[in-house]
Amino acid sequence: MEENIIIKGARVHNLKNISLTIPHNQLTVITGVSGSGKSSLAFDTIFAEGQRRYIESLSPYARQFLGQMKPADVDEIIGLAPSISIDQRSLSHNPRSTVGTLTEIYDYLRVLYARLGEVFCPLCGQKIQKLSVDEMADIIVKRGKELKQQYVSILAPVIRGRKGEYYQLLYDYLALGYSQARIDGRYHNLHEKINLARYKKHDIDIIVDKVLLSDQSRLSEAVENALDYGQSVMTVLFDDDKSKPEEFLLSSNWTCPQDNFSFPEVEPRLFSFNSPHGACPACNGLGVASWENDEACADCGGQRLRPETLSVKIRNKNIAQLTALPIDQAQEFFNTYFEKMPTKDRAVAEPVVVEIISRLEFLLKVGLNYLTLDRRAHTLSGGEAQRIRLSSQIGSHLSRTLYVLDEPTIGLHERDTQKLIDTLKSLRAKNNTVIVVEHDEQTILDADYLVDLGPMAGVHGGEVVIAGPSKQVLAKKNTAQSMTVDYIVGDRRIAVPEKRRQRSTESLKLIGARANNLKNLQVEIPLRRLVGISGVSGSGKSTLLYDVLYKNLAAIKNRPGRFKLQDLTRLEGSEYVAKVIVIDQSPIGRTPRSNPATYTGIFTPIREFFAQLPDARERGYTLSRFSFNRAGGRCEACDGAGYKLIEMHFLPAVYVECDVCRGKRFNRETLQVKHKGKNIAEVLKLTIEEAIDYFDGNYHIIDKLKVLQEVGLGYLQLGQSATTLSGGEAQRIKLARELTHKLGKRSLYLLDEPTVGLHYHDIELLLKVLNKLIEKGNSVVVIEHNLHVIKSMDYLIDLGPEGGQAGGKLVAKGTPEQVAANQASVTGKYLKEYLK
Numbered sequence: 066m067e068e069n070i071i072i073k074g075a076r077v078h079n080l081k082n083i084s085l086t087i088p089h090n091q092l093t094v095i096t097g098v099s100g101s102g103k104s105s106l107a108f109d110t111i112f113a114e115g116q117r118r119y120i121e122s123l124s125p126y127a128r129q130f131l132g133q134m135k136p137a138d139v140d141e142i143i144g145l146a147p148s149i150s151i152d153q154r155s156l157s158h159n160p161r162s163t164v165g166t167l168t169e170i171y172d173y174l175r176v177l178y179a180r181l182g183e184v185f186c187p188l189c190g191q192k193i194q195k196l197s198v199d200e201m202a203d204i205i206v207k208r209g210k211e212l213k214q215q216y217v218s219i220l221a222p223v224i225r226g227r228k229g230e231y232y233q234l235l236y237d238y239l240a241l242g243y244s245q246a247r248i249d250g251r252y253h254n255l256h257e258k259i260n261l262a263r264y265k266k267h268d269i270d271i272i273v274d275k276v277l278l279s280d281q282s283r284l285s286e287a288v289e290n291a292l293d294y295g296q297s298v299m300t301v302l303f304d305d306d307k308s309k310p311e312e313f314l315l316s317s318n319w320t321c322p323q324d325n326f327s328f329p330e331v332e333p334r335l336f337s338f339n340s341p342h343g344a345c346p347a348c349n350g351l352g353v354a355s356w357e358n359d360e361a362c363a364d365c366g367g368q369r370l371r372p373e374t375l376s377v378k379i380r381n382k383n384i385a386q387l388t389a390l391p392i393d394q395a396q397e398f399f400n401t402y403f404e405k406m407p408t409k410d411r412a413v414a415e416p417v418v419v420e421i422i423s424r425l426e427f428l429l430k431v432g433l434n435y436l437t438l439d440r441r442a443h444t445l446s447g448g449e450a451q452r453i454r455l456s457s458q459i460g461s462h463l464s465r466t467l468y469v470l471d472e473p474t475i476g477l478h479e480r481d482t483q484k485l486i487d488t489l490k491s492l493r494a495k496n497n498t499v500i501v502v503e504h505d506e507q508t509i510l511d512a513d514y515l516v517d518l519g520p521m522a523g524v525h526g527g528e529v530v531i532a533g534p535s536k537q538v539l540a541k542k543n544t545a546q547s548m549t550v551d552y553i554v555g556d557r558r559i560a561v562p563e564k565r566r567q568r569s570t571e572s573l574k575l576i577g578a579r580a581n582n583l584k585n586l587q588v589e590i591p592l593r594r595l596v597g598i599s600g601v602s603g604s605g606k607s608t609l610l611y612d613v614l615y616k617n618l619a620a621i622k623n624r625p626g627r628f629k630l631q632d633l634t635r636l637e638g639s640e641y642v643a644k645v646i647v648i649d650q651s652p653i654g655r656t657p658r659s660n661p662a663t664y665t666g667i668f669t670p671i672r673e674f675f676a677q678l679p680d681a682r683e684r685g686y687t688l689s690r691f692s693f694n695r696a697g698g699r700c701e702a703c704d705g706a707g708y709k710l711i712e713m714h715f716l717p718a719v720y721v722e723c724d725v726c727r728g729k730r731f732n733r734e735t736l737q738v739k740h741k742g743k744n745i746a747e748v749l750k751l752t753i754e755e756a757i758d759y760f761d762g763n764y765h766i767i768d769k770l771k772v773l774q775e776v777g778l779g780y781l782q783l784g785q786s787a788t789t790l791s792g793g794e795a796q797r798i799k800l801a802r803e804l805t806h807k808l809g810k811r812s813l814y815l816l817d818e819p820t821v822g823l824h825y826h827d828i829e830l831l832l833k834v835l836n837k838l839i840e841k842g843n844s845v846v847v848i849e850h851n852l853h854v855i856k857s858m859d860y861l862i863d864l865g866p867e868g869g870q871a872g873g874k875l876v877a878k879g880t881p882e883q884v885a886a887n888q889a890s891v892t893g894k895y896l897k898e899y900l901k
Contacts, residue, residue, distance in 0.1 A: 068144070070142065070146075072106075075140075077106075077139065083106075083529050085516065085532055087500065087516070088514055090496050091499075092514070093514040094512040095502050097526065098519055099777050099778075101518040110139055113134070114145060117135075151471070152470075163388070164438050167442055167453060173417050174336070178336050178384050182331065182378060184377050186376065187326065205301055214278065221271045221293075221300070222268070223294055224268060227266060230261045231269060232261075246272060271294060301315060319331060331377060343371060344370065345370055379402070382398075385439070391435055391437055391868075391869040394870075396429065403419075430488050431485055432484045435868025446475070455485075455488060458492065463495070463497065468492055468498070469500045470501045472501075477602055478602055478850050509549070510553070517545075519547070520548065523752045525780070526780065539554060548824070548826055552826075559853045565594075565858075567859075571638065573614070574638055575587070575609075575633060576634050576636070578613045579633070580612040582608065582872055586873070590846060593842065594839065595835055595836065595860075596844070596846045597848075597860070598610060599861055599862070601868050601872070609864065614645075622644060645813045646812055649796060652787055655788070657707075657788055660787055661753070661778070662783040665805050669688075671745075671748065671783075673688055675738060675740065676688045678738055680738045698731055700730055700732050702726065707728040708721060708722050750782055753770050753773045773801045775801075776801050776831060777830045778798065792822070812843045814838060816847045855899075861880070862875065863875075877890040884896060885900055
């Protein structure tokens with residue numbers, strides 16, 4: 066294989082015919098401002114071409130199921146290895162999918178419980194053992210020796226707690242040659258007449274034999290007969306010492322000898338909540354009352370499994386209790402279990418337990434110690450989902466592979482970033498090539514090779530500013546004027562605010578917050594300030610912001626006086642907030658019809674502008690003529706979508722450009738109306754920066770466009786499909802929409818890691834926008850790990866001290882300087898360096 070990946074003439078999206086060499090078996094970071102072309106190079110060129118070439122190598126039969134992939138717009142790529150992409154898309158939206166099922170740890174647990182689980186009766190709690198005749202005989206002899214008995218009585222329990230006279234039954238056993246029975250605790254001779262109350266419940270045991278313990282063959286025969294008459298259950302009685310008779314039951318099936326509860330066969334499917342054999346019958350293994358409802362199922366308490374399944378235990382824990390442990394505690398459990406495992410169990414289960422332990426260790430290596438195996442996949446953040454994928458790749462032991470990752474440090478506290486970098490280095494150590502799109506300073510400094518794209522975004526980007534070994538690039542003079550290098554070496558800085566806002570006395574007080582891992586918190590959030598929530602991954606930041614603050618405050622505003630607080634004792638100060646707005650990273654639309662222009666409302670004044678043009682007025686065109694969602698001006702062949710959906714029956718559906726409008730969305734008559742030589746379809750292809758020049762003088766449109774530019778999105782096209790936007794871009798578009806509308810006062814904005822996908826330069830722009838919201842009389846609360854943003858806060862709430870069950874406490878609060886001075890704060894320890 067070539068020692069390098071050699072790319073010649075890459076033109077995907079905004080890449081400007083770039084040529085580049087990336088070394089194999091090294092950790093390469095591709096960085097640059099948002100929209101500079103990082104993802105276009107890493108994913109749409111290098112990974113896409115690697116994957117396409119792999120598919121081309123398969124047989125025609127296999128290729129028909131994978132579909133055709135277009136070659137990337139590049140002259141040549143030499144030295145590509147088989148490629149694996151580890152991006153941030155959600156792992157699964159299926160409510161049945163959990164961390165345990167995704168990592169396959171749950172499948173190994175099912176096998177382990179089926180092979181070595183101890184079975185207990187779900188009704189009486191007594192241990193049930195499935196025994197052979199020989200095993201039963203051995204148990205009886207061993208117990209007899211312990212009790213120093215010579216004889217044992219073997220009884221067959223033929224009736225248990227049933228009404229009747231049982232005259233015929235007793236006569237039948239007499240005819241078989243048995244002379245004695247124990248009825249309701251008293252012994253009777255079957256040769257004598259026995260009168261039983263017809264409407265009273267009775268227990269009847271037939272005395273099969275009284276055997277000398279040393280007579281092995283007669284004992285085995287008695288056991289066989291007793292099991293036959295007692296339907297796989299028998300009673301053993303040592304009564305030579307009348308003062309202390311010893312009695313116990315044995316079963317040859319999974320049947321409780323105490324109450325006859327019949328246990329199903331113990332096999333792996335019994336432990337699956339996706340199988341009717343194991344799933345709770347009430348919720349069908351969902352754990353909640355219904356698809357729409359988040360309330361736990363009343364029958365299984367959210368554990369998803371049937372009572373029999375939950376009665377099988379290993380070291381006193383059933384499979385649901387074990388998967389509810391945080392990963393670090395689960396690992397401790399299995400390490401101890403493995404050390405103390407008996408030799409006979411080890412022969413059966415050693416490979417399974419070793420596999421479980423190694424997979425748990427991989428999850429710990431990527432900083433996910435706080436997650437539990439029963440955590441639902443759809444509740445994971447993009448960063449968590451990506452790190453779960455990464456952990457499975459470490460375990461795959463692949464070599465000579467190309468890994469492409471998208472900002473793996475997202476959602477990681479500064480303390481845990483080094484763990485992740487070590488994981489990437491361990492992939493590299495197996496002769497793999499690792500390419501990471503990243504903005505994190507620590508990752509850039511630890512990389513072997515650095516590629517900086519830019520110099521700016523969109524049409525102003527797509528060029529290689531710097532490419533070379535990281536240490537060399539950062540050590541020499543920055544002649545290429547790379548913004549990234551300037552920030553890393555300290556020539557440019559995101560300045561610490563000269564003073565923090567202190568004036569406001571209004572605040573929200575959360576008293577007794579206890580959702581998920583929060584430990585009955587009491588937190589004060591000052592209003593009209595920029596407030597940050599920090600802490601290690603899994604410390605409870607999102608729980609505090611969304612599950613407690615947002616859910617309760619939004620409900621109070623929507624249903625005043627008719628709402629009961631959830632996971633919170635008291636909320637004070639809600640009267641100081643007019644409305645609460647979440648600006649998260651969910652898509653702005655799930656179809657290509659949604660785009661930045663329609664979502665922010667900018668498209669309406671643009672359509673009004675076109676409707677006022679002389680050509681449009683002459684033709685009598687109104688505002689609706691320039692909408693691709695309404696009949697009249699749009700292309701009717703594709704209903705204004707610009708493409709057609711072709712169903713391929715047994716293959717995935719494909720989108721094909723409309724052959725009538727050629728992707729322009731509008732009909733010919735509409736496209737004849739032009740301004741400065743461009744029609745409405747061509748205007749939608751303009752970037753936001755280009756549109757500002759194009760609409761020069763029309764402040765009604767320009768003012769809104771400038772807001773998008775201020776949040777660092779000047780490189781996006783007005784009509785860019787929502788499906789192509791990253792989570793960070795979607796979040797900043799939502800932020801821009803708030804600023805383009807007439808701003809009310811006293812709104813509370815909640816943001817979760819708005820720096821995702823942002824370069825230092827873009828972070829500066831973002832901070833200006835957030836401060837603008839506050840200057841207009843609003844409040845902003847931000848969950849953040851980026852220390853440049855944390856140092857810029859007016860007030861910090863630091864949670865911890867650890868993740869999962871070891872978190873959920875208020876560790877420190879106050880200005881960034883006060884948190885940095887707090888010895889208990891892990892965040893404060895790293896923050897000190899940034900406040901200098």
